[in-house]
Amino acid sequence: MGDEQEICTFCQYHLPYTDDHLDPNNPCFQQLKGRSQIQFAVALFRLSNAGLVENLIYNLKYNSKPQIGYYFGREYGIKLLKSPFFESIDLLVPIPLHSKRKRKRGYNQSAKIAMGLASILQVPVDETILFRKVQTKTQTRLSSLARVANVSGVFSCSKKPAIDGKHIVLIDDVLTTGATLVSAAEAIIERYPNCKLSVICLAKAS
Template identity: 35%
Template structure:
């Protein structure tokens, strides 16, 4: 975010981060059209859903869900790209808050004690200046009414590009990727691990493995703002 674009945003009327259209009074973070046409998965209403089922093949996750479908070329995909790479971290926070209130209403996440974001490697964090998963976690925690434990995990290396690997290969590739830093704050807790986008789930699974190894008595659930339709959609 440059100083110039910061200044511009002070004087321009607020726009919807999804469609770029003007925000009306009372719209909140997203315009009415985008709020009503958002491609929600509804996974958080069911303990059994395609994402939870896939993750449970690898780890005994308590609950798992994502808020919206990540669909290539959709306006929401562009909004996600913007919050990952173009400093629009506020969109991750607002989407997280929206998701968090839905998680709270579902009742399935009532036992969650705290939220832990998936960390970036320090080099990537310094390059980007922020971790979008931190903002997603803040929003979700606010919606759920529980605290975020920041810097609970450390990422030991950047994972190489995984786009051509199978789920099993990716899983091997991320083993030992994370270590637990705040065992003192997490002992005995039901932890909600939060990432921004789930493709195969291998990153969340690697975090869960690290937590389970350090704190075997913890219970772990998972939530992401978006999940790949290509990997988890109904046509698969």
């Protein structure tokens, strides 16, 4: 890491960028297809253990580096301007942290990514639509089945009639099993069944 950007030029050159935004059948969408009306999904990077992206995500979440989320949100926003799948976005909704975890961390990393995206895509960010009702265990060390159980029914959706029928994009840092995103999507669709839902993540775990 350095002052040059949020990552040195050498490291940025070797980051595992994807072309998900140009591929309607990319791995992110294949993983989420048919789940809770999610119509398109993308990730900027592929995530592998002990790689550059894992280090970036760790610093973003645990080393008080929210600027990493904003920076790469902007980077992805520039790419997404070339994608026909994101031409009609109405709202960016970051996956919320529980209030206790947000106070401890000082920020929501997904919101920082969303703000970076918004600065390029010129689409508003709304952090008041989704709420996390209970503080769950971190998903990092859980099995696939445990991840689903851990986030089942943990989100609630506020009453905002004006968003029904809109194209809402959920923003998260990492797509692993998709359990968190699907749970959040289900909370929105339960209240607003006419919404169109898409997903943007910083990274997809391999």
